[in-house]
Amino acid sequence: MIRAREGKAEAASPQADRLPLLAYLTDEASEAALRTGLAELGGTVQVRRGDIRHAVRALEREATPQVLVVDVSGVDDALGALEKLAGVCTPDARVFVVGERADIGFYRSIVHELGADEYIFKPLTRDNIAMLVGARIAQEAGVAETLPGRGGRIVTVCGMRGGVGATTLAVNLAALVAESTKGHVALLDLHLRGGSAALMLGGKPGSGLRVALEEPERADALLLDRVAIPVSERLRVIAAEEPFDIDPAPTPEGVRNVLDLLRARFNVIVVDLPMPPTAAERMALSMARHRIFVLGPDLASVRDAEAARKLVSGLGVATPPILALNREGWRGGLRTALIEEGLGTGFDLRIPDLPAQIPAAANLGKLALNECPAFRRALQPVAAELFGGKRAVEPKRLLGFWRRRARGEAAVAAVS
Template sequence: MAASDTVAASRPAGAESSSDRVPFLAYINDDESEATLRMGLSDHLESIAVRRGGIRAAIRALERERTPRVLVVDLSDEDDPVGALDGLAAVCEPDVTVLAIGNQGNIEFYREITRGLGVSEYLTKPLTRDNVARLFGARVAGLAERPSQRAGHVVAVCGVRGGVGTTTVAINLALQVAELTRSHVGILDLHLRSGTAATMLSARCSAGLRVALEQADRVDALFVDRASVKISDRVRLLAADEGPEADVAPTAEGVTRLLELLRTRCNIIVVDLRYPPGPMERQVLAVARQRVLVMRPDVASVRDVAAAKKLMAKIPNSAPVLTVLNRAGSPGALKTAMVTEGLGFAPDVVVPDLPRHLPRAANLGRPALKDSPALSRALAPLSQEVGGTRAVKAGSWLDRFRKGK
């Protein structure tokens, strides 16, 4: 049986494919615009799904539903269209093609939303059949030949040594970001042998991740959808369960291709990395928007953080390095003040020792975040940093674009 057949055969129950997505969906405020849209696109689509309401209605609906391949939104009743598009970006899969209509006809606004916000095309009201057919029809033909300019970003979570709780931090960070922002979040566990992400989430792995990392030319978006496990409506997991005897040969090309595909499917990809990093892990660190180092309150971790930061500085990328002190206050451990003194700076996030919640959650295959308010509070600053303005509503998507974030 071919490797791709193996993946399909072992596809977890409840996993969804890209065929589950609606090809086209529009949110329109008025009957006249709806009628013109239908006439203009009649030669390109057999079925044209239109719902009444503007972009805010689209945002509310897409918090619960899968994103269509092509989405038309009406901005005409919106006082803050740029902010509304920012909100839409938080709930949509990054590969959606967004077409917009509205009342603003100035060229500055057109450039702002098409060049800065990834909107594929914009038309002003009143719509004409010719404009819809000529400008929107070109985007709809072949279901979005020109994909959105947006792409998800990567967060690399790396322990400075084994046993510091890297997977616990990565999993619960991903779940909290998804909850706070309603973004589509992917979890990629690159511990190919003896990884624990799937166990912690009561998920069943397939052979897909190994195939993707070893044979980049055999992987496409449908393959990744089938190989991943649906954890919730907004979270997917891609992990492996290779035995210690497995001769696994991942490549930098494989992880690059995999991340490219995940970035079209997820707004944020949280990657659980091995340490020290090999070629595959270095490639992840090179493209990450944030690099998270997880440590424990002991002398060895303090030493290893300094070494890890030097290593990170040699990998081309200007991304910030964030430090998480895990299990602070555990018996016999260094005090947080002593850790700060040893590092020469305060950890960005301090997670307290939770000897009852975390082991119990791991054994039950239930995320600790669900039962531990202390863990939720501790990870909140990191989740807000990773989620950006989607979590803390400070500034717009355009502001982040202008700042190069």
């Protein structure tokens, strides 16, 4: 077996002839998660429908890609199939395995014993693909210095203009994530004057947030604990209610410090962000793992969405925003197909027009999530994609079994 593998390696195609990334996946949902999670790689991602057995048959004839993603779902002898894959691939290929089995023993067999780069179990999300695959590819290419650090994930929610429902979405998304994942969630409202996140949840904010944002040297975890408004056991709101005759002056350093403190205490931080953002608020955009842009079915939203996308691109962010259309079907509003044509892309989230239920819930200080089943159904897919999937355990960085073998062969060649 070793001798046969060495022969395969010697016949390897030049690097220039190899696909940058090839994936064999068995379902459409996994393909969508892979493409959105690796959106910064653009057209270099090639996805084919099939499992690891299809990959083995194809790579017997084709050049080995630089990065290979294979699906072992439904394969009885997945470990044996991986051994066969090693026999037809060149030693320097990076291999990521996707499957449905979530037990730790199976994970250890693939990563620790066989030495694959990572095993990710389904359902895939754009988040675990970006973190476990995209960040490692970027690090290997020298465009990222380190893998993502420990700490909670930041999600910004921005309305393309006032009144499109961004705060409603942010409040209910935070509550849904806390409910469904049982994680600790913080909802940070950066509308320091006139913000309504705490109001929607029946809370009364104080003035400590403004101090933390303006004078980062005075902010610490104890201050944020005093400022945080408990909504439930797993959800806290951090907000302010400054008078209209006061001009808050948050600094980029203050925003970074507050978010770093929150990342150390919470699994997820949902940020209700004003748009267009100031320099301080742009810091939150640059730190976010995900950015949700909320549009209404109107021409101004389409115009401002394009400006917001250019803004985010100028911050050096490659991952495209998540586009949410609120009040779909609003009488007198633009048709969804026409908006998508103007944007040049489709929506990740669509919320129907609910003119009675949503305002009623907000006025009563209740979650629309609990008062309106249609609203819950609309939010669930994006919440599940971002946070609902179980995440694979992140091991210490190991050499893949192809690279380990290649280094061993190089060492033998040097000695001889």
